[in-house]
Amino acid sequence: MQQYKICTVCGERFKAGLTSNRKTCSPQCASSNRRTLAKSGLAKKMSKKALELQPSNPLLGRFETHIHAKEWAIKSPEGQVFRCRNLLNWLREHEDMLDGTIKQAFVGFSQIKRSMKGASKRNNRTWKGWTVVDWGE
Numbered sequence: 835m836q837q838y839k840i841c842t843v844c845g846e847r848f849k850a851g852l853t854s855n856r857k858t859c860s861p862q863c864a865s866s867n868r869r870t871l872a873k874s875g876l877a878k879k880m881s882k883k884a885l886e887l888q889p890s891n892p893l894l895g896r897f898e899t900h901i902h903a904k905e906w907a908i909k910s911p912e913g914q915v916f917r918c919r920n921l922l923n924w925l926r927e928h929e930d931m932l933d934g935t936i937k938q939a940f941v942g943f944s945q946i947k948r949s950m951k952g953a954s955k956r957n958n959r960t961w962k963g964w965t966v967v968d969w970g971e
């Protein structure tokens with residue numbers, strides 16, 4: 835069965851599949867729609883949302899913004915304390931010290947932090963002997 839949608843720009847009916855998330859009938863209307871969104875600040879909000887989603891996929895790309903940079907103090911299995919502004923960057927630079935991948939370490943430290951905040955049911959206070967001493971928000 836053919837599905838129709840109403841273009842949000844010109845109001846024209848256009849063919850679109852059920853799974854399609856198209857909201858406009860043509861490339862012209864799509865770009866006009868993007869300009870409108872950008873003007874209203876909605877597009878900005880959406881790209882911020884994309885940034886917030888990024889930590890679950892830390893290896894897909896680098897995002898270094900002040901908003902998302904958090905201060906961490908972590909302790910190695912040898913008892914050495916390291917301070918870093920951006921945990922993910924620090925892990926990338928010290929990958930050879932990690933008994934696992936950068937992603938595993940990042941998830942590990944995040945779980946420790948959640949446990950310390952009491953936000954996790956699981957009580958993970960260490961990752962491969964590493965612990966979290968402190969962090970900033």
Ligand SMILES: [Zn+2]
Pocket residue numbers: 841842843844845846858859860863
């Ligand atoms: Zn249209």
